[in-house]
Amino acid sequence: MAEQRPTVKLPQGIVQGVTLKNNHLPRPVEAFRGVPYALPPTGDRRFRQAQPVVPHPDLVIDASAYGPAAPGKPLLAGGPKLEYSEDCLHANIFRHVPASEEAETKKERKLLPVAVYIHGGAFNRGTSSGHNTASMVAFSEEPFIAVSFNYRLGALGFLPSTASEKEGILNLGLRDQLVLLEWVRDNIHHFGGDKDSVTLFGLSAGGHSIGHLIMHYKEGEKPLFHRAIIESGAATSRAVRPYNAPIHEEQFQEFLRQAKMPTDTPAEGIFPYLRSLSTDAISAAQTATFDKYNPSLRWAFQPVIDGDIIPRPPLETWKSGRWHKVPIMTGFTRNEGSLYVKKRLDNPALFPKFFAELLPLLSEEDIATIDRLYADPSQHPDSPYKETRDKVGSQYRRIEQAYAHYAYVAPVRQTAELASPSTPVYVYQWALEATVLEGARHGDNMRYEFCGPLVVAISEGQRRLARTMHGYVTSFIIAGDPNAVPTSGLERPAWPRYEVGRAKAMVFGEKDKSLVGGAPGPAAEVQDDSWERDKCEFWWSKVELSQQ
Numbered sequence: 433m434a435e436q437r438p439t440v441k442l443p444q445g446i447v448q449g450v451t452l453k454n455n456h457l458p459r460p461v462e463a464f465r466g467v468p469y470a471l472p473p474t475g476d477r478r479f480r481q482a483q484p485v486v487p488h489p490d491l492v493i494d495a496s497a498y499g500p501a502a503p504g505k506p507l508l509a510g511g512p513k514l515e516y517s518e519d520c521l522h523a524n525i526f527r528h529v530p531a532s533e534e535a536e537t538k539k540e541r542k543l544l545p546v547a548v549y550i551h552g553g554a555f556n557r558g559t560s561s562g563h564n565t566a567s568m569v570a571f572s573e574e575p576f577i578a579v580s581f582n583y584r585l586g587a588l589g590f591l592p593s594t595a596s597e598k599e600g601i602l603n604l605g606l607r608d609q610l611v612l613l614e615w616v617r618d619n620i621h622h623f624g625g626d627k628d629s630v631t632l633f634g635l636s637a638g639g640h641s642i643g644h645l646i647m648h649y650k651e652g653e654k655p656l657f658h659r660a661i662i663e664s665g666a667a668t669s670r671a672v673r674p675y676n677a678p679i680h681e682e683q684f685q686e687f688l689r690q691a692k693m694p695t696d697t698p699a700e701g702i703f704p705y706l707r708s709l710s711t712d713a714i715s716a717a718q719t720a721t722f723d724k725y726n727p728s729l730r731w732a733f734q735p736v737i738d739g740d741i742i743p744r745p746p747l748e749t750w751k752s753g754r755w756h757k758v759p760i761m762t763g764f765t766r767n768e769g770s771l772y773v774k775k776r777l778d779n780p781a782l783f784p785k786f787f788a789e790l791l792p793l794l795s796e797e798d799i800a801t802i803d804r805l806y807a808d809p810s811q812h813p814d815s816p817y818k819e820t821r822d823k824v825g826s827q828y829r830r831i832e833q834a835y836a837h838y839a840y841v842a843p844v845r846q847t848a849e850l851a852s853p854s855t856p857v858y859v860y861q862w863a864l865e866a867t868v869l870e871g872a873r874h875g876d877n878m879r880y881e882f883c884g885p886l887v888v889a890i891s892e893g894q895r896r897l898a899r900t901m902h903g904y905v906t907s908f909i910i911a912g913d914p915n916a917v918p919t920s921g922l923e924r925p926a927w928p929r930y931e932v933g934r935a936k937a938m939v940f941g942e943k944d945k946s947l948v949g950g951a952p953g954p955a956a957e958v959q960d961d962s963w964e965r966d967k968c969e970f971w972w973s974k975v976e977l978s979q980q
Contacts (some may be wrong), residue, residue, distance in 0.1 A: 437496075438462045438529075440622050445491030451529060456885040457570040464623070465524040466499035469615040470608065472519035473584060478707045479591070479601050482521060482584075482611045498524060501559035503715045504585035505722055514559060518588065518711055521608060523581040523615065524560055525623050526569045543626035547909045548616060548657070549580040550609060552636030552665070552875070554731055556586050556722050568882035571899070572906040573917055577625035579616060583608035585733070586718040592675040592736040593684035595702055602675050602738040609641060610648070610741070613656035631659040631909045635878050639665020639762075640735065643847065646756050647749045648741050655756050659912055661905060662762040663881075664874055666843035667746035671791070671978040675736040683721060683732040690717035728789050729772060729835070737979070745979035750850040759912050760851055761905070763860030763937070764844045766963070767871030768836035775869070778825035780808050786831060787838075793977040805970055806834045821869060837964060840874070842971035845961070848930045849972075857930040858914055859961055860904075864897065864941025865948045877940070881905055893952040897941055900924055900955040904938070914938075925958050935961035 436451040449464035470482040477483070499522030500515040527544070549565055551558045560580035569578050583589060589605030596602055617627045632642045639662040646660060647667055673680065691713060693705050706714070721732045735742060749755055777783070783806070784799045794802075807815035809826060817830035848857045862877040879887045880898040888895040903919035904927060910917050914927045928936045936958055943953030 438464070440464060442467075442493075442619055442622050443487040443489065444468070444485050445488050445493050447493045447495045449495045449525075452566050456888075457567060459570050460529045461566045461570045462527050462529050463524065463566055464495040464526075465497055466522045467493060467495050467525065468499075468521060469523045469581065470521040470611050473521060473588070473604075474518045476707060478518065478588065479599065479604070479703050481601065481604065482608050484611060484615065498522070498559075498561045499582065501561070502582050502585045503588060503711055503718075504553070505557040505719055514561075516711075516715070518584075520582045520584065521611075523579055523612060524565065525620075526566050526578045526580075527623060527625075528569065528572075528575040530624075541624070543621060543629075544624050545576040545629040545631065545910050546616065546620055546625040546627070547576055547578045547631045547633055548613065549578065550632060550634030550638035550641045551580065551582075552634060552638040553585065555590050555605060555637045555640075555734055556718075556731065558585070558637070563878065564882045564884055567884060568902065568906070571883040571902055572910075573903070573919060574906075574910050576906065576910055577620060577623055579612075579620070579625075581612050583612070586715075586722065587687055587733055588714065588718070590733040590735060591684065591687070592677075592680040592734070594676045594681065595684070595699060597675050597738070598699075599703055601703075603735050603741050606641060606644060606648075606735055606741045609645065610656070613645075617656055628658065630657040631661060632657045633661035633663070633905070633909070634665070635663040635875055636665055639663045640667070640669050641665075643667030643669070643746070644735055644742050646758065646760075647743070647746055647754075649749075649754045649756055651754075655758070657756075657758065659759045659908065660761070661908060662760060662844070662847060663877065664764050664768060664840050664844070666762070666840075666847045667749070668846050668975050668979075669843040670731075670839045671734075672742065672746055673736060673979060675738055677736070677980070679730060680736060683725060686724060687717055687721045687732070690720045692717075728786075729839075730790060745976065747975050747979060750846075753854075757851075757855045759856040759908075760847065761858045761860070761908050761914065762844050762847050763862065763877075764836075764841045765862040765872040765874055765876055766836075767832060768840035768874045769832040769834070770836075770870040771874050773828070773831045773835050774825070775823070775828050776825040777827040777831055780810050780827060783808070783827055783831055783834075787834070791974070791978060793980060794974065798974065798977075801970065802834065805967060806830050824869060833964070834967075837967045838971050841964065842968035843975075845965070845968050846972055846975070848935065848961075849932055852930045852932055856912070858908070858927055859930045859935065859937040861937050861939045861959075861961075861963060862941065863939050864944055868948050872941070877901060880940075891946060891952070893944060893946055893955075896922065897944065897955040901940060904956075925956055928958060930961070937961040 500517035809818035904914035907917035
């Protein structure tokens, strides 16, 4: 339920928001949604770098609702219906309702920590409204300002190729993120936020983005953020190749073909042609291109090494020390691959074939090692990857875990290994099984992070798990330490820092089987970070092959 019309005066005009108050929220939250942070990237501004908004002090901005989602791969059936538009560069700001008007207007009031959420979606789908940021703010023991936003996706945000490099438009979606962070730096004080206490947090592609922003380091420049929460993502996740890698050039040509560009179009006519198309035509072309490569998980439209935002292969940047030394919280779910790989996989020969296609620079010896490391249950009856569940193929558990380790688990741990000698790092594992077939799925922790209404209503145990996860995350946002801010009515185990050689992780929900027909269990426990670690060490040795 929306009530009242809180206002904030920005250089670009008066922003009119709404007060959110319902039975789920433990306290009311002021929301300013759909605030433009850049000029619309439409018309001739399509396939160009985002430009900051132009100040219009007399303009009144209606910030009562989310702005449109960026055109991209449609969300799965059953999800909320979204408005899509290229005019998508909007921010949403959430804060506790001030105790009184007098407290809000005091000049000496303390500025609050800021959290900026970067949504995920494989850089091809998703929107800021998918994260219930208002709930996250409302449940927090101490106040902070939260910001979410949309950035360009798919071909409109990530179209790598030699032609794109010449046009100066590589990694436009990441550049949108930087423009947003500059907007936060320049404007968040109007909402009561402290520009010198900014935490980035995000999941999946949002986490990958944060990894890249950590590596967007230039000597002498003041950072735009000061802490980072990287969920199921990393700068070294999956493949981060040069802009002109063969797979990117191939996908670029496929996109042009799907966009029906005449084959005799000269190089200098490519982007004028693309700017002349309708949004529907662009969306159809990028969706068709993504779908063609999706079965092999060689996703189109991804961030690339551009010599600027991603200046060099991420592993090289890690080792060079040229990255922002900010405190980091990072982690993974134990079944990261279950939403992506084929559940009916039965033929053992398709297991090595999958990785040979996914990473063509792997040698025959590498493929043989992967085949041996993840013991084939059809050849080894005692294999830990033996499948016992109905409605899935005999190779499902095997390929799910192997892909999860390659794409998410190993990169998360690699971030911890490489960053922890220089900065505080806290690692988690999300182990709560949501379903029998999919386990602890990619992205499941997000609903607990913001204490979503569907989660906290399941049972007291699930509410406790949500408040525990939320408490650690918001404490890190507020104080840079997951242990600093207690959660009322709950005892949380002390979360130790990650240390190379004796690594510990906070494991959530491992013994809680209540969602899969078993008994409830503790919300969180500290464990040695040893789960499937030997597989990660193999994948660490192959990262360089995914950055060529």
